[in-house]
Amino acid sequence: MSRTFDDARSWAEFGTALFLQAADLDDAGLDAPSALPGWTRKHLVAHVAANADALGNLVHWAATGERTPMYTSSEERAAGIERGAGMVAVELATWLRRSAEALAAAMASLDDAQWQSLVVTAQGRTVPATELPWMRSREVCVHAVDLGTGLTFADLPTGFLAALGYDVVAKRTKEHGPALRLEATDTAASWELPGEGEPTVLAGPVHEITAYLTGREHVLTAVDGGPAPTLTRWL
Structure with a gap:
């Protein structure tokens, strides 16, 4: 499917509103576990807030020509998330919205x-x-679900x-894993992943297929009744 620049901007706006609404919780709610192993909801909110700041660095780069990396280092990125995870709900919400x-x-x-x-x-x-709105839409849409x-x-x-x-399929074609054929039963979309053995065929709604491809909870089974093969981490 060819996504357009306008599509990505629309999805980024949609996902941002969705995430802000889902993250509107008190301290007890934000201290609860997210759907991502080892992270509370505060970790996830801090991650999304930091992502906006980091993408803002790339927008500055595009606007001025001044090389401005998303993060100075992976350590700095992780430290920022941990700082955010220690904030009170009001402070964290202010950072997220700002x-x-x-x-x-x-x-x-x-x-x-x-x-x-x-x-x-x-x-x-x-x-x-022009790729930045798509990058942001992935962050806010997927992580809105990950808030749990x-x-x-x-x-x-x-x-x-x-x-x-x-x-996701474009990224996963570079991995070594099971051969798959995925068929969305509610759209015309289908995907094939090269790999080992005869392809396992998985069919279902596009939201279930995409959840599976990104390593999230899903209900897909193979058309022969067997389990969906386990995939490596997406990102």
Whole structure:
């Protein structure tokens, strides 16, 4: 599926609103475990707030030409999340909202030429700034579910889920794992992953397939009744 720049900006806006609403909890709620192993909801909120600040660095790079990495180091990134996890709910919510608003405003200020500027992601990929809304949409949409407040992948836009499926499959084709064929029963989307043995066929709604591909909770089974093969970590 070919996602457009406007699609990604729309999904980033949608996901940000969804995450802000899901994260509107008191200290007890935020201190509860998230769906990510070893992280409380405060860890996850801090991660999303820090991601907005980090993407803001790349927007600054695109706007000015000044090389501004997302993070100075992986250690600095982890330390920032731990600091956020120790904040009280009001302080953490202020950071989350402020960082989201600052990123949205910075993106809105880029002109057409600046959007084409090349920047480098935290994974070392060189991409045009037009990729930044897609990167943000993945963060806020997927992590809104990871907060564990009742949202599921079924609450995310179908177009986003299909685009995410293609994105994850493109990454996973470089891995060594089981051969798979995935068929979305509610859209025309399908994916194939090369690998070992005869392909295992998995069919179901696109939200279940995308949850499976990203390593989240799902109910998929193989069409022959067997379990869905275990995948390596996505990101």
